[in-house]
Amino acid sequence: MRCVTDDFPASTVLGYPRVGPDRELKHALEGYWDGRIDRAGLDRVGRALRADTWHRLAQLGLDGLPSNTFSEYDQVLDTAVLVDAVPDRFRERSEPYFAMARGADGVAPLRMTKWFDTNYHYLVPEIGPRTRFRLVADKPLGEVREARELGYETRPVVVGPVTFLRLAQAAPGSPAGFAPIDRLDDLLDVYVRLLTALADEGVAWVQLDEPVLVTDGGSPAVRHAYRRLAGHGRRPRLLVASYFGDIADALPALAVTAVEAVALDLTHGVPANVDLLRGKTVVGGVVSGREVWRTDADSARALLAGANATSVSTSCSLLHVPYSLRGEDVLPGRLAFAEEKVAEVVELARLGPKPGPVPVAAAVGGSPGVHELRVELLNRREGGVPTERNGRAERSPYEVRALAQRDLGLPVLPVTTIGSFPQTGALRAARREVAAGARGEAEYEELVRAEIRRVVEVQERLGIDVLVHGEPERNDMVQYFAEHLDGFAVTRNGWVQSYGSRCTRPPILHGDVRRSAPITVRWARYAQSLTDKPVKGMLTGPVTIVAWSFVRDDLPLRDVTMQVAEAVRAEVQDLEAAGIRVIQVDEPALRELLPLRREEQAGYLEWAVAAYRWATGGAGDATQIHTHLCYSNADEVLAAIDALDADVTSIESARSGTAVQGFGRGLGPGVYDIHSPRIPDVAEVTARLRNALRHVPAERLWVNPDCGLKTRTYEQVEAALANVVAAARKVRSVL
Ligand code: MET
Ligand SMILES: [Zn+2]
Numbered sequence: 001m002r003c004v005t006d007d008f009p010a011s012t013v014l015g016y017p018r019v020g021p022d023r024e025l026k027h028a029l030e031g032y033w034d035g036r037i038d039r040a041g042l043d044r045v046g047r048a049l050r051a052d053t054w055h056r057l058a059q060l061g062l063d064g065l066p067s068n069t070f071s072e073y074d075q076v077l078d079t080a081v082l083v084d085a086v087p088d089r090f091r092e093r094s095e096p097y098f099a100m101a102r103g104a105d106g107v108a109p110l111r112m113t114k115w116f117d118t119n120y121h122y123l124v125p126e127i128g129p130r131t132r133f134r135l136v137a138d139k140p141l142g143e144v145r146e147a148r149e150l151g152y153e154t155r156p157v158v159v160g161p162v163t164f165l166r167l168a169q170a171a172p173g174s175p176a177g178f179a180p181i182d183r184l185d186d187l188l189d190v191y192v193r194l195l196t197a198l199a200d201e202g203v204a205w206v207q208l209d210e211p212v213l214v215t216d217g218g219s220p221a222v223r224h225a226y227r228r229l230a231g232h233g234r235r236p237r238l239l240v241a242s243y244f245g246d247i248a249d250a251l252p253a254l255a256v257t258a259v260e261a262v263a264l265d266l267t268h269g270v271p272a273n274v275d276l277l278r279g280k281t282v283v284g285g286v287v288s289g290r291e292v293w294r295t296d297a298d299s300a301r302a303l304l305a306g307a308n309a310t311s312v313s314t315s316c317s318l319l320h321v322p323y324s325l326r327g328e329d330v331l332p333g334r335l336a337f338a339e340e341k342v343a344e345v346v347e348l349a350r351l352g353p354k355p356g357p358v359p360v361a362a363a364v365g366g367s368p369g370v371h372e373l374r375v376e377l378l379n380r381r382e383g384g385v386p387t388e389r390n391g392r393a394e395r396s397p398y399e400v401r402a403l404a405q406r407d408l409g410l411p412v413l414p415v416t417t418i419g420s421f422p423q424t425g426a427l428r429a430a431r432r433e434v435a436a437g438a439r440g441e442a443e444y445e446e447l448v449r450a451e452i453r454r455v456v457e458v459q460e461r462l463g464i465d466v467l468v469h470g471e472p473e474r475n476d477m478v479q480y481f482a483e484h485l486d487g488f489a490v491t492r493n494g495w496v497q498s499y500g501s502r503c504t505r506p507p508i509l510h511g512d513v514r515r516s517a518p519i520t521v522r523w524a525r526y527a528q529s530l531t532d533k534p535v536k537g538m539l540t541g542p543v544t545i546v547a548w549s550f551v552r553d554d555l556p557l558r559d560v561t562m563q564v565a566e567a568v569r570a571e572v573q574d575l576e577a578a579g580i581r582v583i584q585v586d587e588p589a590l591r592e593l594l595p596l597r598r599e600e601q602a603g604y605l606e607w608a609v610a611a612y613r614w615a616t617g618g619a620g621d622a623t624q625i626h627t628h629l630c631y632s633n634a635d636e637v638l639a640a641i642d643a644l645d646a647d648v649t650s651i652e653s654a655r656s657g658t659a660v661q662g663f664g665r666g667l668g669p670g671v672y673d674i675h676s677p678r679i680p681d682v683a684e685v686t687a688r689l690r691n692a693l694r695h696v697p698a699e700r701l702w703v704n705p706d707c708g709l710k711t712r713t714y715e716q717v718e719a720a721l722a723n724v725v726a727a728a729r730k731v732r733s734v735l
Contacts, residue, residue, distance in 0.1 A: 008205065008261050008281045008311050009064030011349035014241050014289065015157060015317025016057070017338055018070045019497050020049050021324065026501040029072065033098070046070060050143065054152050060339065061346040066207065067143040067154035069317065073101045073500045076122035076167060077110070079159040083190045084134040087126050087171060101500060103676040111169065112499060112675065114592050116211055116244045118290065118320055119506075119548055121499035125164065127180035128171030135193040144201055156198060160208035160240065161187050161229075162221050167212070184221055188228050195235035206236045207263075211316070213242040215596050217250025223257065230258035239263060243285065243316035245596050251276045265315040267291075270306040270358065277308070284309025284353075287336075287344045289316035292494075292508060292550040294336045295344045297351065304353035312349040314341060322494035322505075330489045331510055337494065394617030398665050401647060404621040408534050408581060412735060413689070413703050413728045414465040415721075416668070418628050418650060419538040419584060420477075420708035421455045421470035422717055431475060448473045449526060456530045458718060463725045466582055467535045469527035471710065477540045477586065478548040482507030484519040485567055488549065502711075509551045509560060515567035518574045525578045536582040536626065537575040542568055542611045547589035557593075558607040568615035576623050584626035585616050587644070588707075591629070591637045605640040612644045624648065630670075630707045652706040654680075654688065667696050670706030671724060677712065679719045685727035698735050703728045 019025045028045035031037040050070050057065050071078050077100060080086065086096050089107050093099040101123055103109035110123040140156040147154040165187060168180040198206055208229075213222065230238055240254060241263035248271035254262055261281035264271065267288045274282070284307050286300035304312065324339035336344060395401060430447050433439035455470030474480040482488035488507045495503040520537060528535040542565035551560055568585065575583050590612075595604050616625045627644055630652035634641060641649060648666030654673045671688045672680035692701055703724060709717045 008237075008239065008283060009062075010310075011062050011312050011345050012064030012155070012283065013057070013062065013066065013314045013318055013342060013345060014207070014209070014243065014263060014285070015066060015069040015314075015319050016053050017319055017321070017323055017497065018049065018053075019495065019501075019503055020045075021052075022493070023495055023503055025049060025072075026503060029501040033102075042072075046072065047146065050146060051150055054147055054150060054154070056339065057342060058152060060342045062342055063349070064205075064311075065147065065152050065154045066157045067147050068140040068156040068158060069319075070143065072097070074122050075159055076115075076125065076164070077101055078139060079164050080123070080125040082136055082139065082158065082194070083164075083187060084136050085125050085127055085131050085168075103673075103678055105678070108673075109676060116214075117592055117594065117596055118244075119496075119498055119504070119589070119592060120320060122167065125168040125180075126171040127165065127168040127183055128174045129178055129182075131171065131183065133183075133186050133190045135190045135197065137194055137197050140194070141197065141201055144198070144203055153204065155205040155207050155239070156203060157207040157209060157241075158194070160210035160212075160225075161191050162216070162219075162225050163210045163212040165221075166216055181221055184225060188225060191229055192232050192235075195229065195232055198236050199234045203236045205239055205261075207239045207241050209241050209243075211241075211243050213240075213247045213250040213254075214245035215598075217247050217253070220253075222250055223253035226254060226257035226259050230260075237261065239281075239283065241283070243289070244268075246271050248273050255280075261311075263313055264307055264309070266303040266307055266309070267315045270303060274307050281311060282307050282309040283311040283313045285313050285315035286348060287312075287314045287341045288553075289314040289318050289341070290320045291553050292321055292335050292337060293553050294334060295341070295348070297348065298354070298356055299358070300344075300348050301351060301354040302356035302358045304348070305355040306358050309353060312345050314345060318342075320496060322491065322496055327493060328491050330491055330494075331508065334510070335508070394613065395619065395645070396621045398645070398647065401621040401624075402665075405581075405624045405647065407622075408624060410465055410534075411732065412698050413701055413732050415703040415725055415728050416464060416466035416536065416626075416650075417459075417468055417704060417721070418630075418706075418708045419468050419471050419536070419586070420474070420710035421451075421458075421468070421472070422712055422714050423472070423475075423710045424451070424714075427451060427472055428475070448523070452523065452527050453530060456527055456535075458714070459721075460531060460533070462718065462721050463729075464721065465533065467527065467531055467533050468538060469523050469535060471538060471708070473523055476504055477708075478545050479505055479507055481519060481540050481545055482509075482549060484517075485513050485515055485564075487511040487513035487563075504548060507549045509546065509549045511552075513560070513563040513567055515570050519571055521571075521574050521578050521580075524575055524580050528579060534582050535580065536584050537572075537580040539568055539571055539575075539583065539585045539615075541585045541587035541590075541627070542615050543593060543608045544587050544589040547593050558611070561607065561611045562614065565611040565615040569618050572616060572625075573618050576619055581622070582624045582626060583616075583619065584628060584650075585612070585646070586628045587612060588628065588630045590640065590644075591634055594637060605637065605643075609640050609643045616644075616646065626650065626666075628707075648702055650702060650704045654706045663696065663700075666700050666702055667692075668702030668704040669696075671703060671727070672705055672720060674705045674707050674709055674712060674720075677716055679716060680723055682723045682726045682730070685724050686730055689727060689731045693731070 032042040090096040090099045115122045165180040237260040239261040243265040246268045255276040263283035265285045284304040287295045318338040322337045434444045451472035452469045459467045490507045524537040546561045624647045626648040627646035628650045650668035653669035671685045
C-alpha cells in the first residue's frame with residue numbers, strides 16, 4: 001500500500017466542471033452519437049480533459065485533488081453503473097450507459113430531473129426489490145490510476161449511498177409501499193466492497209457526497225449507513241460532503257460515527273451545533289460553488305473560524321459555474337469562475353481562519369434602485385403583500401376569460417407546440433458571425449424571417465391549431481431576454497452543464513433590470529402576418545429568468561424577480577397591442593427554486609406566484625395566457641402552478657409522469673418526450689390522450705409535446721407532429 005497521509009489537505013474543491021473549457025466533451029459526445037467519431041476518439045477527449053483539470057488545479061496551488069468528478073453524462077448515472085443498478089431493459093443494448101441516459105430504439109431512457117435546487121439534471125435510478133447490486137468500480141479506480149500516472153494522488157468522489165437511494169425511484173412493477181431506501185443494507189455491501197477496493201489501490205481519502213443531508217438529516221438511514229461504512233476495517237478515510245444548505249439536523253447522526261471528516265456548506269451559515277464535530281476534520285465550504293461573485297475574504301475567514309474548519313473548500317462542486325474568466329471582459333473585478341474560485345480557496349487556506357462577525361446570508365439592502373422599484377410595485381398592488389385577491393383583481397375569473405377567448409375559434413383538443421423549432425446550424429453560425437461583426441444585422445434579420453416563414457408553413461401544412469414563430473432568434477430562452485434588458489451582463493464563453501452534453505450560458509444579473517424597448521414583438525407580429533391561425537407569443541417568465549441567471553447575491557431574490565416581472569409585463573402588453581391573442585409565459589424553473597427546506601417553501605411559492613401574476617396580469621380577458629413547465633416532477637408544486645392562473649398550462653408528462661388531475665383550467669400534459677430522438681407513433685399518442693381524458697374534460701384538454709423542439713431535427717419534428725395531429729383528430733372524431 002502506498003503512503004497514507006493522516007491529515008486532510010488544507011485546500012480542496014468538492015468537484016470541478018467537466019464539459020471542457022471550450023465544451024470539448026459536448027462536441028465529442030455529439031460526434032460520437034452521430035457516428036462522426038469512434039469510442040477511442042471519445043475516450044481520448046475525456047482523458048485529456050481529466051489530465052488538464054488535474055494539471056490546472058495543481059498549478060493553481062490546490063493541495064487536495066478530487067478524481068471521479070469527470071462524467072460522460074451524469075454522476076448519478078455513473079453511480080448507478082458503479083453499483084450495477086442497470087435495469088434489465090438496457091442490459092442487451094450495445095451501450096447501456098447511453099441507452100439509460102438517452103433511450104434507444106423502443107426503449108425509454110431513465111427519468112431525468114433537477115439536482116436539488118440547481119439547473120443541473122441527473123438521471124433517476126430505478127431500484128426495485130430485486131435489483132441485484134454488484135460492484136463495478138472500473139471508473140473510480142481508473143481515474144485514480146490515470147491521475148497517479150500523471151503524478152497526482154487523488155481523492156475519488158462518489159455519490160453517497162443515502163443520497164443515491166433517496167434520489168432513486170421505485171422500479172416499475174415494485175410492490176406498493178416499496179421505497180428504494182429499503183435496500184440500504186444491500187447497497188452498503190457494495191459500498192463496503194468499494195472502500196476495500198480503494199484501500200487496496202492505496203487511496204488515502206474518499207469523498208462521499210450526501211447533499212440529501214440538507215433535507216433528510218434526521219433520518220436513521222444516515223447514522224446506520226455511516227456507522228457501517230466507517231466501522232469497516234479496510235478502507236480509506238471518509239469525507240462526507242454535504243451541500244446546498246445547513247445540515248444541523250444531520251450532525252448528531254454523523255457525529256456518532258467514525259467518519260474522519262465532514263465538508264460543510266458554510267455559505268448557508270455555520271450549523272448551530274457544529275461543536276458536535278469536535279475530533280473530526282471540518283472542511284469549510286466558504287467559496288460558493290453556485291455563485292459567480294468574488295468571495296469576501298473577511299466573511300469567509302470568520303465562517304471558517306466559527307466552524308472550527310481546518311481545511312478550506314468550495315461549498316459544493318464547481319460544476320455549476322463556468323471554467324474561467326479568461327477571455328471575458330464582463331464586470332471587471334467582481335466575478336470569480338471555477339479557476340478563480342480555486343485561487344480563492346488556495347489564498348484562504350494560506351490566510352487561515354480569523355474570528356470576526358459572521359455575515360448574514362442574502363443581506364438586505366444593496367442597490368437603492370431595486371428597493372425603490374419594489375416599494376413602487378407593492379404600493380400599486382394595495383397593501384404590499386401579494387395575495388390571491390391582489391393578483392386576481394388584474395384579470396377576470398377564468399370562466400369569464402374563457403368566454404372572451406371563444407372567438408379564437410379553436411377545435412376541441414387544440415394542437416400546439418411549446419415554442420421552439422429546430423435550431424439549424426445556419427442560424428447558429430449566423431449568430432456567431434453577427435456577434436463577431438462579420439455579418440450585418442439586416443442580413444441576419446432576413447435569415448430569421450425566412451426561418452419564421454418555414455416554421456409557419458410547416459405548422460399550417462401539418463394542421464397545428466395554435467402556431468408559434470419557432471424562436472429562431474433565440475440562442476437560449478433566458479439569455480435572449482437578458483441580452484435585451486438593462487441590468488444583465490452576458491459572457492462569451494461562460495458555459496455551464498445543464499444535462500449530458502447540453503450547456504447553458506447563464507447571464508449575470510448585476511443591476512436594476514429594465515426593459516427599454518419591446519423585445520419579441522416584431523417576430524410575433526411577422527409570424528402572425530403570415531397566417532390566419534392564432535400565433536402564440538413566447539416569453540420567459542420572471543422566476544425562470546432569475547433561476548437561470550447568476551443573480552447578485554446581496555439582493556433579496558424576490559425583489560429582483562419582481563423587477564424582472566415588471567419587464568415581462570410590459571412585453572405582454574405590447575404583444576397584446578400588436579394583435580397577438582395567445583401569449584405563453586414559460587416557467588420551467590418554478591420548481592427548481594423551491595427551497596430544499598420545507599419551512600421556507602410556502603414563502604417562496606407566494607412570491608414566485610405573485611411575480612408570475614404580476615407579469616401576466618396586465619393582459620385583457622380575451623388574451624389567452626399559456627404557461628409551460630418541464631424538467632422536473634411538478635407534483636410538489638401543483639397548487640402553485642394552479643395559482644399562476646394561466647388559461648392553459650402545458651406540462652412535461654410523457655417523460656416525468658407528472659399527474660394531471662385537479663386543474664380547473666386548460667391543460668396540455670405532454671404527449672411525447674422531445675429529449676429523445678424517438679418518433680412517437682399515432683397509437684401511443686392516442687393512448688396518452690385517452691388516458692388524459694380520464695382526468696381532464698375534453699373542452700379543457702390541449703395536445704402538445706413535453707417541451708420545445710429546438711434540440712431536434714426538422715425531419716424528426718415533422719414526423720412526430722404529424723403523428724400527434726393524427727392522434728388528436730382520431731380522438732376528436734369519437735368525442
Ligand atoms: C425549457 S422550456 C422551453 C420552452 C421554450 N418556449 C421552448 O420551446 O424551447
Ligand atoms: Zn420545457
